[in-house]
Amino acid sequence: MRHAARALLVALAVAALIAAAYLYLQPRPQSLAELIAAAKRGGKTPLLVAGKTSGDIDVKYTCQGEDVSPPISWKPVPGAAGYALIVYDPDAPRGVFIHWLIYNIPSTVSSLPEGVPPAPLTKLGLQGLNDFHRLGYGGPCPPPGPPHHYHFLLLALDSKLDLRPGATARELLEAARGHVIAYGEAVLTYRRG
Numbered sequence: 001m002r003h004a005a006r007a008l009l010v011a012l013a014v015a016a017l018i019a020a021a022y023l024y025l026q027p028r029p030q031s032l033a034e035l036i037a038a039a040k041r042g043g044k045t046p047l048l049v050a051g052k053t054s055g056d057i058d059v060k061y062t063c064q065g066e067d068v069s070p071p072i073s074w075k076p077v078p079g080a081a082g083y084a085l086i087v088y089d090p091d092a093p094r095g096v097f098i099h100w101l102i103y104n105i106p107s108t109v110s111s112l113p114e115g116v117p118p119a120p121l122t123k124l125g126l127q128g129l130n131d132f133h134r135l136g137y138g139g140p141c142p143p144p145g146p147p148h149h150y151h152f153l154l155l156a157l158d159s160k161l162d163l164r165p166g167a168t169a170r171e172l173l174e175a176a177r178g179h180v181i182a183y184g185e186a187v188l189t190y191r192r193g
Contacts, residue, residue, distance in 0.1 A: 032096040035173040036088065039155055040183050047074045047184030049152045050114075057150055057188040063141035064192065069100065073111035077156035077182045080107050082125075084155045084172060089140065091148040098169045099150065100137040101128030104160050120165035128167040135166060140190040147191035156182040 030038070050058055050070040059065040072085065084103035090096050102116070105125035112124055118136025120127060132138040142148040161175045 032098075032169060032173075033090065035170065035177075036086070036096065036151075036153065039153070039173055039176055039180055040185070041180040042156070042182040043077075045075050045077050045154070045156065045182050045184040047152060047154050047186045048072065049186045049188060052188060053186045055188060056147075057140060057190045062139040062190055062192075065139070067137075067139040068115040069112065069137035069139075071112065071114040072152065072154075074154055074184050076107070076110045079158065079181055080156040081159050082107050082157050082161075083109070084125075084157060084161065084176060085112070086151075086153045086155070086169060086172065087137070088151050088153070088169070089142070089148050090151065091142070091146075093143065096169075098128075098131045099139065100130055101167065101169055101172055102126070103128065103163060103167070103172055126163065126165045126167070128163075128165075128169065128172055140192075142190065142192050144192055147189040150188050150190060152186045152188070154184040155180050156184075 049072050050061065061068060061070045083105040085100065087100035088096050088098050102125050109124060116122065116124060116137060118127065118134060120135055127135045129135060130138045140148065140150050155176055157176060157179045158181050159179050163171060163175055
């Protein structure tokens with residue numbers, strides 16, 4: 001009887017060790033910042049946001065202005081099947097804050113007009129859910145304090161993404177993994193007055 005109890009305890013200990021090793025060896029989920037950094041692959045393409053690559057974002061495109069999306073343009077990337085655009089603030093108090101997601105932008109498109117409506121489906125592509133919990137663009141609206149940096153990140157992709165309207169940034173970045181052939185980035189700043 002003692003021998004059977006000892007064998008059972010050893011078997012349980014071995015099972016616990018195997019389970020712990022399995023959990024330890026599982027890849028940990030990447031943070032949003034890590035997914036964004038990993039997406040910056042391939043060559044770089046110029047990206048203009050309201051005619052700028054850096055500097056201050058115009059108040060018009062913020063929560064203190066009209067809160068409409070700025071005009072964005074880029075040079076077409078040879079071989080791109082489409083594009084995705086992510087606008088984010090890495091300086092937000094709780095980490096990366098997503099302001100806009102638009103994806104499955106057709107390869108024939110090389111600019112987005114000012115004021116893209118917050119609709120689930122447009123001729124310009126599909127829009128995802130921002131961190132204001134709505135579709136479309138949500139302009140910079142930082143708390144008072146130092147200026148925040150707003151990254152406009154364009155991904156040129158070798159295929160269309162299998163995503164529905166309203167995808168999250170994590171879903172977009174995971175779907176884009178292995179499909180980015182080039183990227184463009186403009187970083188603008190804004191300080192709430």
